[in-house]
Amino acid sequence: MSIGVIDLCKSSNLDNGEIKAEKSQPMRGRGTQFMESYSGVDNLANEEMKAAFEEWKSKTYALTVPLRIITLRGSVPPSWIKDFVQVQGKRLKLRTEFRSSLEAIFSELTSASKKNQIEAQSTMAADLITIGDSWMNLAICEGIIEPILDAEEQDWYSSLPDKWKVYLRRNKNGQLDPRGKIWGAPYRWGSMVIAYNKTKFERHNVAPIEDWKDLWRPELAGKISMVDAPREVLGAVLKYMGASYNSNDFSSQVSGGRTAVLQKFSALRRQVRLFDSMHYLKAFGAGDVWVAVGWSSDVLPAAKRMPNVTVVVPKSGTSLWADLWAIPAASTFATDRIGGRVRGPSPLIHQWIEFCLQPARALPFCQEIVPGASPLALTRPYNFIESLETTSGAPKLETNLIAGLPPPEILCKCEFLEPLSKEAFVDYQWLIAHSPKTSDGWIGSIMKFFTSTLQHLKYAPFR
Structure with missing residues (x-):
């Protein structure tokens, strides 16, 4: 095999910068024909590839990232959902469901916990749910929600006023504890x-x-x-x-x-x-x-x-009062009925929470489209409000x-x-x-x- 390579090199010569392999005419002919034909359609191919890529981007494949949210009806401005989908693009597979009361959400979570059963469509299998702040300690004690892992490392957590950070940190019994974990993220x-x-x-x-x-x-x-x-x-x-x-x-x-x-x-x-x-x-x-x-x-x-x-x-x-995003404790169930959700919530939960806490998301509250206020406005409400455009009509x-x-x-x-x-x-x-x-x-x-x-x-x- 090595002799053949040496012979090929010896039989080659350099003419105007082109290497000619005299003993490999079939190989040379095929490669040369490809390069010559490519140079003739270079621009056309680029346009076709670009068009094909854009078409591919427009399709939703199995490799989408799911995010299932169950929230209190009327607590989330419709513009939030629309804007988040637009920002994330078609890779996002967002599913939002609404309940009539906080008690209904809490009841659905406790029901799954007591039966020790969970299905893909159950509230316990959602990535995020709305929970009222006054329900949080009971939810922790019941074991129906789990801490938000790595919350302290997220930008959304850093942006919160200290009063929220103190209030959200609880021990496993739901009591305020400076050494506890973060169990919820406020959105109004x-x-x-x-x-x-x-x-x-x-x-x-x-x-x-x-x-x-x-x-x-x-x-x-x-x-x-x-x-x-x-x-x-x-x-x-x-x-x-x-x-x-x-x-x-x-x-x-x-x-x-x-x-x-x-x-x-x-x-x-x-x-x-x-x-x-x-x-x-x-x-x-x-x-x-x-x-x-x-x-x-x-x-x-x-x-x-x-x-x-x-x-x-x-x-x-x-x-x-406050409405919070919390994570149902689906990972505590030994089941194959909810796919990858049992290993943890969607990787998009932090992006969703951070999106909800952006200053621009406060506009629907200031315009009184949805009652409430941005968590960012808790310690500096009036300066915060004045920085946003409100509707006089x-x-x-x-x-x-x-x-x-x-x-x-x-x-x-x-x-x-x-x-x-x-x-x-x-x-x-x-x-x-x-x-x-x-x-x-x-x-x-x-x-x-x-x-x-x-x-x-x-x-x-x-x-």
Whole structure:
């Protein structure tokens, strides 16, 4: 074999820079013909290859990257989905599904966990789901969500104000812990608000509502509807008494202790005609009540559809809520029914979260297309809002909110709901046990909530 190569080299000569292999005419002829024909169609081939490549890029092959998101209906601006698909191109296989409530999403996750069964179409098999911040500690305790791995290394995490970083870091029992892991990523937030029918108030010469204490006024007895969330109802009592939503010990942190809290709580129950998170705004819209107390995500869209309604954030402060992206704990299931999802969520989850947290994504909130605010606006809301272009043609609502946010002098008094401590739970349990029983069933629903919470608190460390 080596002799043949030497002979070939010896029989070759250099003529005007071209190597001629005299003993390899068949090989030379084939190669020369190819090069000559190629030089004649060079431009045409380039155009054909370019066109073929563009056609290939336009097709969706099996090598697409899936991203399945299950979210609360009305919480994600439609423009986000459209823009993300446009940015990612046709390699993205995005599937978005919507649920009517946070409770529905939570229930679907717990159902899969209790049955220890998971299917490709189940909520547990999604890459990301929406979870309310007040549900996060229970979700962690139930083992239905998992930490967001490598969150601290992502740009979206670095962009968050420190207040979010503290609030999102939890231990395995759902308690705030500076050494814990990151279990969620916020994409919008808001507050509890009070709406009242200005026409009714003016007709009956009733003073406007400004703060929580106004809910106890005699002229409003039986004319209030309110969400039936226990922490929100009892939190309103605590704020009225000058205490925190997150008070850990009524005896030492609330003036008058347990007895005083019980008196105010019982009085509020007599004032409120309806405790019902599903129907409180229907009663308000129908004129059955004059006042509605609920989350801004519910109240603001409803108030804009009603004539002469005022919405206020109580001046002594209120609770804050947040919608978060979280990862279902699908990787804890031993199954072959969900393909690669069992090994972890889509590699696009961080890109989606970062996309949701870009300053430009705040525009639908500022334009009041979707109620809420960007998480980036938590510590610098008004400078942040002024940097964005807003739409002046939107219907105006009489309110002390600024672009859907509490004004600065009130925001500094607002709080996120932290997980209950053991001491706080004992106080809440005593309060419910000593409350007069009524036929409305509301006390029973609160007791069910606290009984469920107790199952997790038994195993949790407390501050």
